[in-house]
Amino acid sequence: MAQNIPEISEYRYGFRDKDVSVFRSKKGLSRQVVEEISRMKGEPEWMLDFRLKALEQFYKMPMPESTNSKWFSLLPGNLDELDFDDITYYVKPSERQGRSWDEVPDEIKQTFDKLGIPEAEQKFLAGVSAQYESEVVYHNMQKELEEQGVIFCDTDTALREYPELLKEYFGTVVPITDNKFAALNSAVWSGGSFIYVPKGVRCEVPLQAYFRINSENMGQFERTLIIVDEGAFVHYVEGCTAPIYSTDSLHSAVVEIVVKDNARCRYTTIQNWAPNIYNLVTKRAVAHAGAHMEWVDGNIGSKLTMKYPAVIMKGEGAKADILSIAVAGKGQHQDAGAKVVALAPNCTSTIISKSISKQGGKVTYRGLTAFGKNAEGSKANVKCDTLILDDQSTSDTIPYNEIKADNVTLEHEATVSKVSEEQLFYLMSRGLSENEATQMIIMGFIEPFTKELPMEYAVEMNRLIKFEMEGSIG
């Protein structure tokens, strides 16, 4: 009875739409491509320099299997099939950005309609940004936030309108030398969100960005930079989907966040890329004194994800909470985890990771907890739970710990479980079918994650997981 496991249903966001792009760069990566991107965007000289330096780095750096970055060595999933010459690095979908959905080209608007974005905006978001291929095609934010000095725009616009902020922070949290994919993103980045929340301003309603890849063999390299000034608060949410093609596409984002003294930032991602997307993302935050950074990270889609949201706690009493789930089905590898680094006294961090593997899927938790020599009195608590649904699926937990300070506390707890026969029997004895019972156990397993999502997302998340688990039980 416990052997029948629901299968992944067909990926539901796999529809593709007609190519309406107004420009696409030649396939493959070269100095010309990088210069062309920068020129088309009309960028200042310093950004072009930054891109070209990053490109050099990219060529120099080995693939992650042998990379030893300062904090981390990566032992990734299989990247053999990833061909950098077969990727289009820049696709401009439209000439201008809309501030109302009517201004967005029809074909693109229809895509976002199908994904329910305009509807969500009306219902429960303070601001929305929608990126299609390489550029943000729609952007809007509530007036009240604008009046309080909150900036929420795409990063290209930010470079034009707030050059001093960009110059000060861009590339400071994730340097181009960090890893090969961060270097690649730095060379060819386009789009992404820029958020600045002024001192003491609290954005009570989430801001959301939505990322969609439409083309085959396309690389999406958005670059997000969030600065939360002293005592401020923001919750930023992003979602991602793409069509299914027979060949692979690459999503390689960099997210940099600066959380200043006593500020708080919550960053929620629900990544549901199609199963042919390489999702290789570098996400990192710096938390200053008394600041609180929270990553809520859901990985459901993609072929291979390598993503380890990180918080560097630089100031005394900084806090980090990283909560993640990963679901790996047939042909998928979720190599996800978290990194927390305490560099100041009395920092606290919590990592909760929940992963589910099924139908031969593979989940890896890879985590780092580091205490620098000034981190006395800091605490870290790591909890990794895995649910394996059948005998073909696997799970690995790879924690790294680095302790250079005295008087720190590190707790690590890991569990691996299966859906038990007794649980299934119990739930079924109350009238639930085997499928419903299995779903209920899985939903219960990820409940610590879903309860942290805004209500609308929790509903969507539950629907998504149910959909993933729906299946072939006769």
Place this chain on the structure above:
Amino acid sequence: MSKAPKLTIKNLHASVDGKEILKGVNLEVKGGEVHAIMGPNGTGKSTLASALMGHPRYEVTQGEVTLDGENLLEMEVDERARAGLFLAMQYPAEVSGVTNSDFLRSSINAKRGEGNEISLMKFIRELDKKMELLEMDEKFATRYLNEGFSGGEKKRNEILQMMMLQPRIAIMDEIDSGLDIDALKVVAKGVNSMLSDELGVLMITHYQRLLNYIKPDYVHVFMQGRIVKSGGPELAERLEAEGYDWVKEELGIEDETVGQKA
């Protein structure tokens, strides 16, 4: 409701891991009747309960069981439940992250079927009423299913589920074990509140104590994987006073457990 329920067990044999535990059980339980199965440990009483509900560990090798004339043995566990069978378990499983009330509502709706779901308000009213009767704190509705519940809390929760799901035949597997006298009274109050012609009850216990609070119409003694003696409430009283030895003597049984060939 349709006509009074009827559970018929004929010559039921079942084994676990190739070892025969049930060796020819015959019993009929009808709506309005309360049956008690009593017997020492290791005689197969709990196996009967689990086999009737369809636990995958137990393999039925012979015999037949019908519920309202339908072949129960051909049904999946959930189909048995939806047909009106309920098992209050001795050791109910814990499910983290699933609240008691969500679970109950899903179970009720599974039984009612799509398009006929219970309204949220009605569900909450029913739940409140029944939890009050069972003297359960309202926080139990939002706690995770059986997680961290004490033995007594689990038993109450089983009875709560039974009251909410309104089965046609309810089997209670040692629902009294581990209960103090106050908790036992509460559980009995819950069960007694449900008794009607539309419910048949099969209680499994080794103590007569429970039967002071839930009055059986029939008492059966279970030994060596089957019913060896049946009678009325007076049989339970004699067992309480004299133990099981006189039954063994009368029937010429040396070892009452299922370990020995009958």
